[in-house]
Amino acid sequence: MDGTEAVSSYRDLLVWQRAMDLAEHCYLATRNFPREETYGLTSQIRRSASSEAANIAEGYGRNSSGAYVQFLKNAQGSVKELETHLILSRRVGMLGAELETAVLARTDEVGRMLRSLIRSIQKSASS
Secondary structure (H helix, E strand, O other), X not given: XXXXXXOOXXXXXXXHHHHHHHHHHHHHHOOOOOXXXXXXXXXXXXXXXXXXXXXXXXXHOOOOHHXXXXXXXXXXXXXXXXXHHHHHHHXXXXXOHHHHXXXXXXXXXXXXXXXXXXXXXXHHHHO
16 A cells, blocks of 8 residues: 555554564564573563554454544553563573664554554544
């Protein structure tokens, strides 16, 4: 989509697409984490990353702008949770600096897109 097409599904939303890319990147980034972290940081990173896209999709399916915004805010919370897990992973030596930088850049992008979408929905709802 180049920004001129109508949105007919959450899958058309660029923010959802970027959140899915981020989740995929996180799954790949954690593939080589220690086995003892399967239910620790590996699980937490994967869960918070997939939660972003899932909340965007679930909010899109709601019947009110207020509910949609709430789910988008939940997605924002998942972005911050993911960032925290990634930073911790780097600090304890499970994630390299380059990979951390690359993934955090993606979280920044998704976070900015979410804030913009929230503002847009709130503005439309108050008009």
